[in-house]
Amino acid sequence: MRKNLDILHFSLHGLIRGQQLELGRDADTGGQCLYVLELVKALARSEQVDKVTLVTRRVFDTKVSDDYSVAHEDLGNGASIRRIxxxxxxxxxxxxxxxHLDAFIDGTLAWLRSERRVPDLIHAHYADAGYVGRQVAAALGCPFVFxxxxxxxxxxxxxxxxGIDPEKMKKRYNLAVRIEAEELSLExxxxxxxxxxxxxxxxxxxxxxxxxxxxxxxxPGVDLSRFDGDGNQEALASVDxxxxxxxxxxxxxxxxxxxxADERKNLTGLVRAFGENEWLRENANLIVVGGTRQTxxxxxxxxRKVWSELLQLIDDYDLYGVCAVPKEHASDEVPEFYRWAAQRGGVFVNPAFTEPFGLTLLEAAAAGLPLVxxxxxxxxxxxxxxxxxTLVNPVESADIGKAIExxxxxxxxxxxxxETGGRNVREFYSWDAHVNTYLEELSRILPKEPRIHEQGSRQLLTxxxxxxxxxxxxxxxxxxxxxxxRWREFFRNGDHGMIFATGLSYDESREVVERLDMPRPAILVTGLGSEIHYGWKTPIKDEVWEKQARYRWDREATLEAALQLPGLALQPEDRQHELKISMTLEGDDHPSRTTIQRxxxxAGISAKVMISSGCFVDILPIRSGKDVALRYLQMKWGINPASVYCYGTYGNDASVVRGRNLSAIASDADPILRRLRDRPRLYRCKQPGLAGFFEGIEFYGSDEGTPPPLPDESYTSEDEQVPAIEINP
Incomplete structure (x- = not known):
C-alpha cells in the first residue's frame, strides 16, 4: 500500500464544520455529515495518509453561522475542510x-489548480456529490469512489x-435527477x-x-471516545x-x-408504540430528541408536519409527565443524552422505515444501551x-412496544x-478498524505511482x-x-483563442476547417472529446488526455450491446472513431436515449449516450465528452472559466454550456439546449448561426476580452418548484 496519500472527500449538502455539528438542524444535516467528518479526521491519523480534505459548499447566509462561509478550515494532522x-x-x-453543481465542479478544479494538486483518490458521498466527484475525477484522471x-x-x-403519489414525490424530491446521477456515479x-x-x-x-x-x-466507524469515562459533567447536567x-x-x-424530524424516521410510530403499551406508560419514560426548534x-x-403529529399523539395518549421532547440541544450534549439514558437502565430505539446506515445505533451501543x-x-x-x-417491523407499533418491554x-x-453491545461495538465499529479496512480496499484500485500535476505553459500555447x-x-x-x-477577423489578432470542439474525427475536422477557410484553432477537440490536439501547422496530440479518455472503454462489447436494440444503425465508417461509436435512429419505433443507456x-458497460438533432446517436467512453475535455484543458492550462465563451448549437453541447463559463445558445439549437434552465451565465440568442454567435459576444460585452464577474444567482420560490436540471452523461 502506498504512503503519503492525498484524498478528497465530497459531501455537498447540509452544514459541515470541524466542531459542534448542528445535527438535526434540518433534514440535510444528519448522520452523513458526521460520518464523513469523522472519517476524514480518522484517515488523517493514519500513517499512510499525508493529506485529506472534505470538500463541501460555501454558504454566506445570515440565517446560519459565519463558520460556513470560511473557505478553508484546518482540522489538524493534515485534514481540512474546503468550501467551494x-x-x-x-x-x-x-x-x-x-x-449549481456544474459551477461547483469548475470551482473545485480552479482551487485544485491553484494548489497544483492532483489527489490520489476522489470519494463522493450521496448523489449530488457523485455528480460532482465523478466529473472532477474524470478531468484529473484519478480513481473515483462512491x-x-x-x-x-x-x-x-x-x-x-x-401509498404516496410517486409522480408528486419525484417532483418534490427531484428523484429522477437524483436516480440518474446515482446511475452515472455507479458507472x-x-x-x-x-x-x-x-x-x-x-x-x-x-x-x-x-x-x-x-x-x-x-x-461504519463511530467516535467511541465520546462514550468513555464519566463524560462531560457540565453537559450532562444541562441534559438532566x-x-x-x-x-x-x-x-x-x-x-x-x-x-x-423526518417522516421516514418514524418517530410517530415510536410514540404510538409507547402510548399503546400499558406497561411502558407505567414503568418507563419516553425521550424523543428530534432536532432543534424554536417554534x-x-x-x-x-x-413541522412531523412535530405537529408528535405533539398531537402525546396529547392523545396523555403522555404528560412520562414523555420528554426537548426543543434544542448542543453538539456536546448528544453523548450525554445517551449516557443519561444508560444510567437509568434504558433502551435505544430506531424505528425508521428505512435505515441504510444506523450511526445512532452504534453510538447507543457504545454508551451502554440495548437496541430495538x-x-x-x-x-x-x-x-x-x-x-x-431486537429487530422489529417498523410499521407494527405493538411489536415495537413489546420488544422494548x-x-x-x-x-x-x-x-x-x-455489556455485550458495549464490548462488540468497539471490536467491529471503531474508526481504527474502519480506516484499516478502507485503506486496504483502496490499495486494490490506486495506481502504483501518484499522479503529478501537469501544468502547461501558457506561453507555449497562446x-x-x-x-x-x-x-x-x-x-x-x-x-x-x-x-x-467578421468571424474570421475576430480571431485574427490572437486576443481570442479558438477551441473547436466537434464530433467529427481529427482528419475530417482539419479538412473542413481548411476547405471553408475557418479560423485556425489553438486547440482542436475532436470525436466529441475523444482527442485533443494543440496548434495547427505542427499539431501536438495530448497523449495524457487520450489515456484518461480510454478509461473502461471496450468498443467491441459496446457496439455489440447497442446493435441488439432495433431502430439503431451505424453511421458510415468515416464517422466512426476508436473512442466513439456513431449511429442513427431509424423508424418510428426507435429507442430513446435512456433505453440505449439502460x-x-x-450489459455491464460504462459509456455515455448522447443524441443530437433528434436522430444522431453517439456513444463515448464514460470519461470522455466535450465538457470533460474542456475542464481538463482549463485545469491543465490555467484557463479561467469566466474567460471562456461557449456557443452551443448541438445537443452534445448541453453539459458544456453549464457551469462558470460564459455561454450562449443559438436560437435554432437542439431542443435539449433550449430546455436548459436560465442562469446568469447562460444567454439565449434570438438569432441562429454566426449572428447568434456575435449576439452572445455583445451580450457579455467581451469584444474586448473583459468578461463580466460571476453574479450571485437569485433564489426565488421557483427554485423550490421547478426540476433543477436534466442530467446529461
Whole structure:
C-alpha cells in the first residue's frame, strides 16, 4: 500500500464544520455529515495518509453561522475542510442544489489548480456529490469512489409502498435527477462503499448499473471516545435539566431515540408504540430528541408536519409527565443524552422505515444501551455483530412496544445486552478498524505511482486571455460574407483563442476547417472529446488526455450491446472513431436515449449516450465528452472559466454550456439546449448561426476580452418548484 496519500472527500449538502455539528438542524444535516467528518479526521491519523480534505459548499447566509462561509478550515494532522462557492450564496436544501453543481465542479478544479494538486483518490458521498466527484475525477484522471448513503430508487420504492403519489414525490424530491446521477456515479466508480450486505443485495441491486464486483462492505466507524469515562459533567447536567422538566419520575428506565424530524424516521410510530403499551406508560419514560426548534412555524414543512403529529399523539395518549421532547440541544450534549439514558437502565430505539446506515445505533451501543431497531438496512448487520437487541417491523407499533418491554422488564437481561453491545461495538465499529479496512480496499484500485500535476505553459500555447469554444458552424456556406469575414477577423489578432470542439474525427475536422477557410484553432477537440490536439501547422496530440479518455472503454462489447436494440444503425465508417461509436435512429419505433443507456448498463458497460438533432446517436467512453475535455484543458492550462465563451448549437453541447463559463445558445439549437434552465451565465440568442454567435459576444460585452464577474444567482420560490436540471452523461 502506498504512503503519503492525498484524498478528497465530497459531501455537498447540509452544514459541515470541524466542531459542534448542528445535527438535526434540518433534514440535510444528519448522520452523513458526521460520518464523513469523522472519517476524514480518522484517515488523517493514519500513517499512510499525508493529506485529506472534505470538500463541501460555501454558504454566506445570515440565517446560519459565519463558520460556513470560511473557505478553508484546518482540522489538524493534515485534514481540512474546503468550501467551494457555487451559485447563490444562500443555504439551500439538497433538492435545489442540482442546478449549481456544474459551477461547483469548475470551482473545485480552479482551487485544485491553484494548489497544483492532483489527489490520489476522489470519494463522493450521496448523489449530488457523485455528480460532482465523478466529473472532477474524470478531468484529473484519478480513481473515483462512491457512497450513496441513501438511494433515490429505494426512497421512491418506500414512498410507493406507503401509498404516496410517486409522480408528486419525484417532483418534490427531484428523484429522477437524483436516480440518474446515482446511475452515472455507479458507472464511473472504481469502488462503491457500502455499510451492509443488505445495501448491496436489496438497494444497489435496484440499479441498472449494479455491479457486485465493485461493491465493498465496510462497517461504519463511530467516535467511541465520546462514550468513555464519566463524560462531560457540565453537559450532562444541562441534559438532566432539559429532561427533568418534562418528567414526573426521571429515575424510570428511559426509552430513548434521537433522529431528525423526518417522516421516514418514524418517530410517530415510536410514540404510538409507547402510548399503546400499558406497561411502558407505567414503568418507563419516553425521550424523543428530534432536532432543534424554536417554534413550529419556523421549521421546514416536513419537520413541522412531523412535530405537529408528535405533539398531537402525546396529547392523545396523555403522555404528560412520562414523555420528554426537548426543543434544542448542543453538539456536546448528544453523548450525554445517551449516557443519561444508560444510567437509568434504558433502551435505544430506531424505528425508521428505512435505515441504510444506523450511526445512532452504534453510538447507543457504545454508551451502554440495548437496541430495538428497524429490520431494515444497517441495523441487521449491527445487531448481528453487537448481539445487543431486537429487530422489529417498523410499521407494527405493538411489536415495537413489546420488544422494548421485553428488555426493560428484565433488568438482568437489559444489563447483559448493554455489556455485550458495549464490548462488540468497539471490536467491529471503531474508526481504527474502519480506516484499516478502507485503506486496504483502496490499495486494490490506486495506481502504483501518484499522479503529478501537469501544468502547461501558457506561453507555449497562446497569449490569449479570452477563449471561444464552439462546434464547427453547421452551415457556414449559407452565412453572409459579411458575417463570415467578421468571424474570421475576430480571431485574427490572437486576443481570442479558438477551441473547436466537434464530433467529427481529427482528419475530417482539419479538412473542413481548411476547405471553408475557418479560423485556425489553438486547440482542436475532436470525436466529441475523444482527442485533443494543440496548434495547427505542427499539431501536438495530448497523449495524457487520450489515456484518461480510454478509461473502461471496450468498443467491441459496446457496439455489440447497442446493435441488439432495433431502430439503431451505424453511421458510415468515416464517422466512426476508436473512442466513439456513431449511429442513427431509424423508424418510428426507435429507442430513446435512456433505453440505449439502460441496455448498455445492463450489459455491464460504462459509456455515455448522447443524441443530437433528434436522430444522431453517439456513444463515448464514460470519461470522455466535450465538457470533460474542456475542464481538463482549463485545469491543465490555467484557463479561467469566466474567460471562456461557449456557443452551443448541438445537443452534445448541453453539459458544456453549464457551469462558470460564459455561454450562449443559438436560437435554432437542439431542443435539449433550449430546455436548459436560465442562469446568469447562460444567454439565449434570438438569432441562429454566426449572428447568434456575435449576439452572445455583445451580450457579455467581451469584444474586448473583459468578461463580466460571476453574479450571485437569485433564489426565488421557483427554485423550490421547478426540476433543477436534466442530467446529461
Amino acid at each position: 462557492e457555487a451559485g447563490t450564496r444562500r443555504y439551500l436544501r439538497k433538492e435545489v442544489l442540482w442546478r 457512497t450513496g448513503h441513501s438511494l433515490g430508487r429505494v426512497k421512491l420504492q418506500r414512498l410507493e409502498e406507503g 464511473a466508480a472504481s469502488m462503491v462503499c457500502t455499510s451492509t450486505r443488505q445495501e448491496v443485495e436489496e438497494q444497489y441491486s435496484l440499479y441498472e448499473r449494479y455491479a457486485e464486483e465493485s461493491m465493498r462492505v465496510i462497517p 435539566a432539559k429532561l427533568n422538566r418534562f418528567l414526573t419520575d426521571p429515575s424510570k428506565p428511559a426509552v430513548f431515540t434521537i433522529a431528525r 413550529l412555524k419556523q421549521l421546514p414543512s416536513g419537520a 431497531a428497524t429490520n431494515d438496512g444497517g441495523p441487521r448487520d449491527i445487531l448481528a455483530n453487537c448481539k445487543n437487541g 421485553a428488555i426493560l422488564s428484565d433488568p438482568t437481561h437489559q444489563k447483559e445486552l448493554a 497569449r490569449s486571455e479570452s477563449w471561444v469554444v464552439m462546434d464547427l458552424p453547421p452551415a457556414l456556406e449559407n452565412e453572409s460574407d459579411e458575417l463570415v469575414d 441496455q448498455l448498463r445492463e
